[in-house]
Amino acid sequence: MAKIKHNNLLDTVISVMTNAKESGVLHLYAEGEKFDGRQIQIKGKKLFHFGTTGYLGLEQDxxxxxxxxxxxxxxxxxxxxxxxxxxxxxxxxxxxxxxxxxxxxxxxxxxxxxxxxxxxxxxxxxxxxxxxxxxxxxxxxxxxxxxxxxxxxxxxxxxxxxxxxxxxxxxxxxxxxxxxxxxxxxxxxxxxxxxxxxxxxxxxxxxxxxxxxxxxxxxxxxxxxxxxxxxxxxxxxxxxxxxxxxxxxxxxxxxxxxxxxxxxxxxxxxxxxxxxxxxxxxxxxxxxxxxxxxxxxLSEEIYEMQDDLYDRISYFNQCLQKTNLPLIINNNSPIFYIGAGMPETGFNLVNRLIEAGFYVNLGMFPAVPVKNTGLRITISRHNQKQEIKALVEALEYHFPKALAETHTNLDRVNFAFGRGNNKMTTSTQSRSNLTLETYNSIKHIDPKLWNETVGGNSFYDWKGLKDLEGVFKNNSSPENNYQFYYYVVKNDKQECILATFFSYGLWKEDMLAPESVSVKLEKMREGEPYYHTSYCLSMGSMITEGEHLYLCQDKSDWKEAFNLLLEQLEILEKKLKPQYVILRDFNTADKAIKAFLHNKGFVQVAMPEAAVYDQFNWNDEASYIETLSKSSRKHFRKDIEAFRDKFEIQVLDELSNIELEKSFELYQQVKKNNLGLNTFSYPLSLFKHMNLSPQWEYILLYLKEEKMLQVGVMFCYKNSNNIYTPAIIGMDYEFSREYNVYRQLLFQTILRANELGNKRIDFGLTAGFEKHKVGAKVLEKCAYIQTKDNFALEALDWLRKD
CATH class of the missing domain: 3.40.640.10 (Type I PLP-dependent aspartate aminotransferase-like (Major domain))
Structure with missing residues (x-):
């Protein structure tokens, strides 16, 4: 099966920094014919300089x-x-x-x-x-x-x-x-x-x-x-x-x-x-x-300079101690970091200080985690006490205003940095009459509302999620237990603006890493099964695929609806303390979402390609072949049609115990051989539960030349919105390449969906090339993540470089 096309971390860094540049806080040019270290001129404006790394001011000596x-x-x-x-x-x-x-x-x-x-x-x-x-x-x-x-x-x-x-x-x-x-x-x-x-x-x-x-x-x-x-x-x-x-x-x-x-x-x-x-x-x-x-x-003068700087550092500390500003580290160094949390708050605050006559550096990703954006203020011997005091006064005045304008508050900033509550209690102001509803089970949500919004995709319609809630609880293995959370945002007309669900559970940190990284980690996990695993709060769940967020972007208040969701997620973060928060399955071409989430402290990462098939304008196999491109028709005849008679195909509503065990074993083979999307294996209890549900059916491939040996299975969900979802696949790798089992299963899935009168097949993630060859449209997908720190990302990057 085809592997994931991975994004370059450099592309992500450039994207984040471009956002900062466009906000006017990065890649600036100093001006003027003379520089004294105390002030710096930017865009015609003289600013007191609190961004130097020449702490003793010797560059002007x-x-x-x-x-x-x-x-x-x-x-x-x-x-x-x-x-x-x-x-x-x-x-x-x-x-x-x-x-x-x-x-x-x-x-x-x-x-x-x-x-x-x-x-x-x-x-x-x-x-x-x-x-x-x-x-x-x-x-x-x-x-x-x-x-x-x-x-x-x-x-x-x-x-x-x-x-x-x-x-x-x-x-x-x-x-x-x-x-x-x-x-x-x-x-x-x-x-x-x-x-x-x-x-x-x-x-x-x-x-x-x-x-x-x-x-x-x-x-x-x-x-x-x-x-x-x-x-x-x-x-x-x-x-x-x-x-x-x-x-x-x-x-x-x-x-x-x-x-x-x-x-x-x-x-x-x-x-x-x-x-x-x-x-x-x-x-x-x-x-x-x-x-x-x-x-x-080498003279005594160096100690006089050090003492002079230390006096200014101490004075800045004294001024800060009288405020409620979130100073992240208390020490006697000339570097101070005032937390802002979200990038857009940092952008806002830097620009406000420039207007007030002060220049400070912005600390941002990748130097710090994206949600640990803040002001990196440096003190030098150039700085005089009157402007040090004035800077603190400007920070006191502008900091709460920056929070309010970016719809956040000090509690959220402190939480982003793992700090306790602070005396400042600025609250987030709502700009509309939106209401956010939260639920801990799909059972409490109107099935019609859900199926007309999020549930119109893949197999997480109302019934599908009700089943998943029952499967992923009270299991002996920690990776097979999930908590589900549902969110619906409505306006004052009771129109649904946003709907989604999240799950909290144990993930492999290398899930979206290159296969080479997963191969190394799996060897390490032979002795330490939960090495490089973390609890994640993720939009959707490990088993679901597709568009997990219903969002009316044609409504003017969609950003406010999204803000309400993010605030609620932070409340949940305080309780659950996940290592990652993941918003997933977004269209990479959606620039509005990208800009919005970058400003909110999320970093974009590539996901495996997704694929959908919706070209059901044919009646038989011959007319289906005509819908394919010339190269795909050649591929079909050589790799699918040529082997079709080798198989007996069965479509079953329910599997016998022997068939279920065999199908589960074939799924495990796929799992073992496909580390491009490295997840924990699904439990057998999930497959048993699927076998009792009328929403599931199974396409089985038997190889005639091997005494009717089962060599393939597609586990397919029939969505209430007339969508067919081949959610899980199993194959016998001894025969899969020789007989093109995977391609045959894709084709049989299309035939079955057409027979049922479905309007779309959601083929899910990975193997975009293979799915394209049978007529599916390949969709570029991305996710947006937040991490407590950059450690896991950097550690996995080192494994990738090995």
Whole structure:
């Protein structure tokens, strides 16, 4: 069977960021002929600058500027030669000064990204293993990626989760010579830190453990000689540690620096460091500025600057403590993160602050989970206390207004970040006379209403869902128990604007991942059945397919109806605490839904293709063939008609016990061989229940040459809205390819639906090519998801790269 066509994560990221750009908060241009660090001009407007990563303001220091000017005057705008041949005259002085700052040997790199790309593949041997904090900087993750081609095991842990880290160390210690844990010293979004002391304890416990720190955001504003946050805790660099600092950002110049005490590693990188060897070296102006900065770092003045910055950080903290603003991490770093929750709230708030005269950065996906959008505010020595206070006052004024305009409230923001209740109690305002009705069983909903809306598709009409509720409860296996929730939104005329249902249950996290990922995970699940599984709150259910949402988009208040649904889902989230919320089976071409859900904190992901057949304008097999394209007719005669006489076809309303057991066994074969859509197997109780329902019937294929051996079955649901749904398939894989069993089942399904006078066949997901060949229309489908964090998505992405 054909596999899923998977979307590229990059496409999703670009889509989200394009939305931010169109909202006026991303890819902006600074203007003006002069820049002082305190203010920045955007679109003709002077703004107080709270978005810099030059926390000490050294980039505006006259000594660094003069150092750059002198270097240009002496050596030109660049020194166009690889450092492997000749380093420009200023390099030796800079290396000596950096050695004095750290008290350890250093290697200067063009920037931290190139530095990681040069260092990591060189220091990690094929016999080593790597463990990544899932929030470690993208540049580190990118540099680790090529190691997968060398079969180096790469694992990922949840952010700062030491218990998970130790578990991974134990897993790798028997097969790896060295185990490299890679993390940031200080993280760039929330301004939180790595648990360095605890990591040192783990390093003592496990001699194989080596630690690789990217501390570019901790540089200069912290530590002896401005050596950074990591060094402020350690005081002296351990032998089994590699540290990266930056000569840009707070240091005020450009480039980066690797620090390590291991002479062998130091010389290895110094002599040949991949892109470090072949890339052009730092420009004389950059080195001249860096030398001037290093001299400041080695003077007492650096501590005066650090104290000056800390005074501003403390003042900002004091101002924030008097408010109810949702500060996500409380610490003494120059990075502050004010939660906004939904992207549209973040867009609104950034634009409001720009109007009020302040520039702040927007934290957004993929740097943070999409529903953890927020304001990333940075404090520098450029910022004066009066504008710090003014910024807090502007935030206090505009934050509740941004919440109201985007139809959310502080409780929802706090919930998105896993925080408790706050004193601010802004409530969501309804803009219409819509009413949302909630039910925990289809039994409480009018069958006519349901079947005229959601139930007009596939086999989740009123009767079908009533049956599913009975099957998926009180089962011994957790994956076979589901809770169902139903929602109907009506206007004041009692017209249905929206209707849908959700289920809560255990899913495999790789359900929509590439088959290669599922193959690896299934091997791991042989010893740990629920590895990489999570509870999900999903529109529809694991067994249902098709359009699970009835939404009148021709009504002006459809967005408000959708808002009511999302608010109700968040209430349910608080109770159930799912890892994922999934809205599924949407048309990928629906740009209005896409924009709406992106703004509400959902990320679009591709789903398998769906297929429908509705061309019942023929009376017999010959006229059916004429409806096919020329290539499909050729396919039909070669792969279907040529084998038709090999089979005996039976259509049964009910299966005997022997037939049911055989059909279930054939279904399990399909399940085992089709990991492109990896789900838990349906329980036998479902098939027994189906066998008692008059809505189900069965198309069975028997192979005449094998003594009437059953080799195929299609489990078909007869929807009350005259739709035929071949919902589940079973095949004998010993004969399926030789006799084209799957294609024969598709054709027999079309014949049967026509015989019954159905208006449509919902063929469901996957195998779009095969279904197209028998005349079905293939539909591109997508889902929209929210996650508590990005860990599972990133961990599965690493498995995909393996």
């Amino acid at each position: 006259y000594r660094l500027k003069q150092g750059a000017i002198n270097a240009i005057n002496s050596y030109g705008s660049q020194f166009p030669l690889s450092k492997s041949y000749i380093s420009q005259p200023l390099y030796a002085e800079l290396e000596s000064l950096l050695y004095d700052i750290y008290g350890s040997p250093v290697v200067i790199t063009k920037n931290s990204t190139l530095g990681h790309l040069g260092v990591i593949p060189s220091i990690v041997d094929d016999s080593d293993g790597v463990i990544l904090d899932h929030q470690v900087h993208w540049s580190v993750q990118s540099a680790v990626n090529p190691l997968k081609l060398r079969s180096v095991p790469v694992e990922m842990i949840r952010h700062n989760n030491l218990e998970m880290l130790e578990d991974k160390i134990r897993k790798l210690q028997s097969k790896c010579k060295k185990i490299w844990y890679m993390a940031d010293g200080m993280y760039s979004m929330y301004g939180d830190y790595a648990p360095i002391k605890e990591l040192m304890q783990l390093s003592e416990k496990y001699p194989q453990l080596h630690i690789y720190f990217d501390d570019v955001h901790g540089m200069s504003w912290k530590g002896n000689n401005g050596s950074g946050y990591v060094m402020s805790v350690l005081k002296k660099l351990p032998d089994r540690m590699i540290l990266f600092g930056t000569l840009g950002k707070t240091f005020g110049a450009g480039g980066a620096v690797m620090v390590c005490n291991d002479k062998k590693i130091h010389q290895r990188i110094k002599i040949f460091g991949g892109p470090l060897t072949f890339s052009v070296q730092l420009e004389p102006a950059t080195v001249g500025a860096a030398i001037a900065s290093a001299k400041i770092h």
